[in-house]
Amino acid sequence: MNSRKLVGFFFKTLFIGGLAGLITSFFVKAEDYSNILSPIDFMELLGLVVFFIGLGLVFAVVSQTGFFAYLFINRFGLGFFKSYWPLVQVLLIAFVLFDLIYFPYQATKGEVSIFWYILMSAAILVYGWIIAKIKAKETQKHAFVPALFLMVVITTIEWVPGLRTEGTDYAWLMIITLLACNTYQLLALHRINKSGKEQETSNSAKNKPAKNAGTKKK
Template sequence: MTLRKWFYLFWTTLVIGAVAALIIGFILQSTDQKISVLNGNEIGFNMVTMLLGGAMISVLSQMGFFSYLIVRFIVMGMIRAKWITDTLQLICVLIALVDLVFLRHEDAQESWLTYMMLPLILLVVAFSTSWWKVKLTNKNGFIPTLFFMTAVTAIEAVPALRINSAASTLFMMIPLLACNAWQILILSKVLKTNKEPL
């Protein structure tokens, strides 16, 4: 990883996070006026706020991504057997998905089904991204991508999840998922480790 490649990854992820936040912000604002800053009177101010929020979320996503890469490198050095690391990652995925339901529901009055929506959507996005990663590289990329897209995304989304508001969760999760998916999928292209076309 050279500085030039890191700059490319940084700026493209920043743009994706800002644009995703802007889009979801306008959708949320059009459906719920409580989200609007200054009651929607200052469109430019709202747009700048959403762009800055998305940029901040993208930086959080990048911190999580590079932390994941470092921890993965250390764990792969300590545990040589790939099946053990894959099993540990799958257990962490399961724990993250269960925690997204149970820890958020413990004091809530809503039904379980309401709290199962987020983990299900997260799992669908993670499976789709993992499948795409396998197409770009090889089958060894499936479980690490699944782990990153579920467990790491769930950890990164803790600030929004603590508020326990659907709007704040959507505003943070959608840019996070977009940034995380972008980073994990583009990494092999940036490092030139993609599969050669047949």
């Protein structure tokens, strides 16, 4: 991946984060919008839109940081654990899913039913499973576990600040934005690399006839 594609990759992730944050706010913060729209206050509405876009951009940067950390962790894990690395990742996925249920439930002291935390963890797992299957289908079968690791473990680690906020509004804003950004980064990276390799092959193929022609003239 050259610098131009890396910059494009960065800004596209930012755009997706800002858009996801804004769209999610329409549902999560619907009351804030309704207060401004009756009667309508354009300056307040603009301020609210800019705020949630900015919040989405911040979450997108968090996602990018986690994604590049994941690339390093994956390489380190392959070198350190070797053939056991997929098993280690599966165990970490199970551990994180358990934590997503147990610790938030303990923090509420039973005020919120454990069913909702189980449903939340299951939803993240199912979504991650679908994205990981797509990744494995478009690349190689062994890419499934690392992709699932990113969508579950890395996304959850990135989500920790959102889980610590009071209420659920900003937790929802953050997790949806993180999932959107991580999905794009995971599925776009191999496509960008593939297009780059195809372009290099095409350029080298174009240069060969020119070299051959020059040889014949001599």
